[in-house]
Amino acid sequence: MSKDTKKSGLISHGIAAQNRKARFDYKILSTIEAGIVLKGPEVKSLRMGRATLNEAWAGERDGELYLFNMYIPEYQGGVLSRFETRAIRKLLVKRKERNQIFGAIARERQTIVPLDIHFNDRGLAKVTLGIAEGKQKADKRQAAAARDWQRDKARLLRSR
Structure with missing residues (x-):
């Protein structure tokens, strides 16, 4: 990152937003990177x-892929143009990937979950989408128990 980026607090590369709970609530089967249509202040x-x-x-x-209910707060940098904070935003994917996603939704009853929004090397905003299946309550408990055991095991190994 350059000095200007550090001073202004802007993210030029890297993750801008993350959905951490998605990996707990869903079993991610595969991921796809999609572009997102945004306005300047967004x-x-x-x-x-x-x-x-x-x-x-x-x-x-309407045969297109969209992102619903994502919250982007209004930019407070003196820009007069306003935008809807929870607007429906179009996602840009290749036709083959779009057909794969639509097939997963229709046939296999899977869910498309946005995992994160990041800026690539060229400075373009991208969304990582996960094709996922929902976890049952027992699966979530098992994952929590496994995570706790890994934490305890690491603590025991450190104390030795």
């Missing part, structure tokens, strides 16, 4: 790292 606000994906989901509308 990009600026996203670069500030204030967006949230906790309640967001992706789905089909």
Whole structure:
């Protein structure tokens, strides 16, 4: 990162928003990287790292892939143009990937979950989508127990 990026607090590369709970609630089968259509102030606000994906989901509308319920707060940098904070945003994927996603939704009853939003090397905003199956309550308990055991095991090995 350059000095200017550090001073202004903007994210030029790296993760802008993450959906951490998605990996707990869903079993991620595969991931796809998609572009996202944003307006100028939305990009600026996203670069500030204030967006949230906790309640967001992706789905089909009119044969296209969209991201629903993602929250991007309004940019407070003196820009007069306003935008809807929870607007429906179009995702850009190749036709083959789009057909794969739509097939997974229709046939196999899977869910498309946004995992994170990041900026690539060229500075473009990208969304990592996970094709996922929902976990049952017992699966979540088992994952929590395994995580606790790994933490305890690491603690025991450190104390030796």
